[in-house]
Amino acid sequence: MAQYEDLFAAAKAGxxxxxxxxxxxxVAYIAKHRIDENGNPFHIAASKGILLPALKxxxxxxxxxxxxxxxxxxxxxNWGESERLKEELKCNRKYIKxxxxxxxxxxxxxxxxxxxxxxxxxxxxxxxxKIAGIEGSFICNRKFHLCLYIIGAIACIAALCLSLYFxxxxxxxxxxxxxxxxxxxGSTCLLFKACSGIYGLYDESTIVTDPDAMQLFxxxxxxx
Numbered sequence: 001m002a003q004y005e006d007l008f009a010a011a012k013a014g015x016x017x018x019x020x021x022x023x024x025x026x027v028a029y030i031a032k033h034r035i036d037e038n039g040n041p042f043h044i045a046a047s048k049g050i051l052l053p054a055l056k057x058x059x060x061x062x063x064x065x066x067x068x069x070x071x072x073x074x075x076x077x078n079w080g081e082s083e084r085l086k087e088e089l090k091c092n093r094k095y096i097k098x099x100x101x102x103x104x105x106x107x108x109x110x111x112x113x114x115x116x117x118x119x120x121x122x123x124x125x126x127x128x129x130k131i132a133g134i135e136g137s138f139i140c141n142r143k144f145h146l147c148l149y150i151i152g153a154i155a156c157i158a159a160l161c162l163s164l165y166f167x168x169x170x171x172x173x174x175x176x177x178x179x180x181x182x183x184x185x186g187s188t189c190l191l192f193k194a195c196s197g198i199y200g201l202y203d204e205s206t207i208v209t210d211p212d213a214m215q216l217f218x219x220x221x222x223x224x
Contacts, residue, residue, distance in 0.1 A: 008037055011044035019045060020057045027062070027092040030099040039105030039116070046119035052128055055096070059131055062092050096132050 007029045010018040019041070023030060030041050037044075045051040066089040073081040103113045117125050128134075 007032070007041045008034065008044065011041045011048060011050070014048040014050055016050040016054050016057075019050060019054050020061075023054070023058045024061055027058070027095045031095050031102075033104065038107075040099050040102055042099045042102070042116040043105040043114075043119070046116040051116060051120065052124050055128060055131055058096070059093075062089060093133060097134055100128065100132055100134060 007019065007022045010022060033040055042051060045054060066085055070082050070085050073079075073085060100117060101115050103115045105114050105116070105118070106112070107114060117128065120128060
């Protein structure tokens with residue numbers, strides 16, 4: 001049996017120690033999928049209630065192990081190895097982020113695709129995001145992007161109105177007509193993105209209150 005298959009088995013058994021041990025061997029196992037399994041190992045670990053404690057141990061191990069190896073490499077003046085180890089840590093953290101954000105778990109007869117975060121309560125979700133570094137900088141924040149879309153849409157609409165005003169009062173030149181066309185297209189695109197962003201934020205904020213998921217937590221059962 002392949003080791004990443006053992007990771008599924010460890011998650012199903014709710015064995016945190018075994019789950020952590022296998023992840024330490026190769027973090028890339030968490031991103032594996034199987035035809036006969038729904039989602040990745042993090043989905044199952046989350047539904048079994050072991051994701052948060054396991055993730056804490058995995059991240060701590062990766063950081064401490066990398067730090068120890070980097071210090072040794074730099075002590076030996078092996079700068080190439082030091083950079084390789086640092087890059088490897090970045091890749092491993094990316095594996096973890098991708099696995100946590102992976103919406104490949106299908107539930108409700110195909111009507112919903114969810115990430116491992118779906119099976120966590122709000123407090124756990126917040127802590128997992130913090131540990132994994134999912135909360136990005138302000139520039140990468142979805143709400144910030146949404147504000148930019150809305151401001152951009154307003155600016156485009158204002159430009160559209162202004163261009164149409166001058167087009168009506170002054171002339172019907174090709175330049176003003178082009179400005180009106182561009183502004184119209186831009187405002188439509190940005191409004192669409194803004195609406196999509198609002199829907200995404202609403203979906204993210206309400207998904208944790210799903211009664212089926214909360215019942216699973218109370219009963220300690222894996223989702224079906």
